[in-house]
Amino acid sequence: MGAAVGAAPRAVTWQDLHRRRVLLGDVLVVLVVMSVAVFVQTTTGSEDVASAVRQKSILSYQAASVLLAVVWLVLLALYGVRDRRILASGAREYKALFDAGIALFATTAIAAVLFKLDLGRGFLISSVTVGTVLLIGVRWCFNAVLRAERRKGKMMSRVIILGSPGSVRHVAEQLSSTARAGYMVVGACLPERHVSDGHVDIGVPVLGTANSALAVMQKAEADTVIVANSEEFSPRWMQQLGWDLEPGGQHLVVAPSLVGIGGPRIHTRPVAGVPLIHVETPRFDGGRWIIKRAFDLVVASVMVVVFAVPLLVVALTVRLTSPGPALYSQERVGLNGRKFHMYKFRSMRVGADDELPSLLEEHGQGRELLFKLKDDPRVTRFGRFIRRTSIDELPQLFNVLGGSMSLVGPRPQRDHEVELYDLAARRRLLLKPGMSGLWQVSGRSNLGWEDAIRLDLYYVENWSMLSDVAILLRTARQMVKPDGAF
Incomplete structure (x- = not known):
């Protein structure tokens, strides 16, 4: 590998165009918000920004809004909201926008104290709050368009993976299962000894050896090289690879x-x-778990009040459409293996549990983890509807209020299923089970056990309040547009 000297200017890529569109969106939102804030403030009886203004200060609402707009745009740049690593990253991107808004408010408040300016709290709070919400909303729209294009295989970073066959296969599988991340694996380069072994089946084309990676990238029009197993390469070799990549146009991961x-x-x-x-090692105690419990209590209480009438209507409909009680209770395994009774609206005929062994035998199934029959004959007509829309899960709000469940967490399973857990799967029991969870909003019954446990374990190890809110929002969308529920 050798560094190219005097390379031609790189072509404009889709990433450049996307960043420019995002920058334009940020600028327009900030300018519109500040303009509207000034208009509202100056047409509702207020005069200038502060008492200092009335004393012939050079500042006015107009000047203050221009200054705030400039500071805001600078803070957005400093927080890297248009950085390649953050764009379209979801929660991380929205958090950066939120943090920039908080920084703007704090910076302005400190400046007001230092220079003894009464900037008008209503003017500042309303403009920063509305602006931050709009910035996040506009960014979500950009991301929605980007996700739609990526589902078509467009606007993706073309990737070459370097490493041993096993590590290349693992990274390629993970990237292929997450198209929204924007990485399209076009091939791999393996160390010389693996290529010389003959045919290597790693799920992606082997385009050359690691030493020919740069030539392979140019030929495949790839813009990113991922080193999947750095132990295969010396530190000096890795350093040289980074030097040889086109600055700004090719990326090393x-x-x-x-x-x-x-x-x-x-x-x-x-x-x-x-x-x-x-x-950091995951922790399962401390203040943030108190916040999670408080969040569960508040949201579940509000939902019980809001959905009180619909809950009664569904309960009455269940009773009228099939003989038996409206509610169904089943023993499940929860936090640290403690058993509890989980409530649902009954979606099957009475005695359905007794029919399960013969039904499994009929379909050639054992008592498997997450086994669900797509056309289960035990499900009632109305039950099929409430299962598909997840309405049957709403009585679990009372489980949440009682403390046996959380709004978000690993899905609780039955005792005989827990007995089949390996050591990894048992980590699901380190958190309270949830009404919804990461696997429920990522494919649900379309996923196999391995994918479900991977998603649940990821949630257990990396829980955050922001992730809970995101999962709840995706759950609401899932109820409107069901996918994988039966």
């Missing part, structure tokens, strides 16, 4: 041998030129 680790738990600290990755 190193995938460490870590799985199921969320971003907030990972911190990189360079020491003597060596990037050390610090991984």
Whole structure:
């Protein structure tokens, strides 16, 4: 590998165009919000920004709004909201926008104290709050368009993976299962000894050796190289690879041998030129769990009040459409293996549990984990509807209020299913089970046990309040547009 000298200017990529559109959106939102804020403030009887203004200060609402707009845009840049690593990253991107809004408010408040300016709390709070919400909303719209394009295979980073066959296969499978991340694996380059072994089946085309990676990238029009197993390559070789890549146009990504680790738990600290990755161990106690419980109580209480009439209507309909009680109770295994009774609206005929063994035998199934029959004859006509829309789960709000469940968490399973858990799966029991969870909003019954446990374990290891809110919003969308529920 050798560094190219005097390389031609790189072509404009879709990433550049996307960043420009996002920048334009940010600028327009900030300018519109500040303009409307000034208009409202100056047409509702207020004069200037502060008492200092009335004393012939050079500041006015107009000047203050221009200054705030400039500071806001600078803060957005400083918080990296248009950085390539953050764009279209979802919660991380929205958090950066939120943090920039908080920083703007704090900066302005401090400036007001230092320079003794009464900036008008209503003017400041309303403009920053509305602006931050609009920035996040506009960014969500951009991301929705980007996700739609990626589902068509467009606007993706073309990736070459370097590493041993096993590590390349693992990274390629993970990236292929998450198209929304925007990585399209076009091929792999393996160390010379693996290529010389003959045919290697790793799920993606082997386009060359690791030493020919740059030539392969140019030929495949790839813009990203992922090193999946850095132990295969010397530090000097890795350094040279980074030097040889086109600045700004080609990107080097190193995938460490870590799985199921969320971003907030990972911190990189360079020491003597060596990037050390610090991984925080998950904790299952402390103040944030008190916040989670308080959140559960407040939201569940509100939902019970809001859905009181619909709950009664569904209960009455269940009774009228099939003989038997409206509610169904089943023993499940919860936090730390404690058993509890989970409530649902009855969606099957009475005695359905007694029919399960013969039904499994009829379909050639054992008592498997997450087994569900798509056309289960035990499900009633109305039950099919409430199962598909997840309305049958709403009585679990009372489980949440009672403390045996949470709004979000791993799905509770029955005792005989828990008996089949391996050591990894048992980590699901470290958290309270949830009405909804990551696997329910990621495919639900369309997923196999391995995918379901991977998603549940990821949630257990990387829980955050923001992730709970995101899962609840995706759950609401899932109820409107069901996918994988039967």
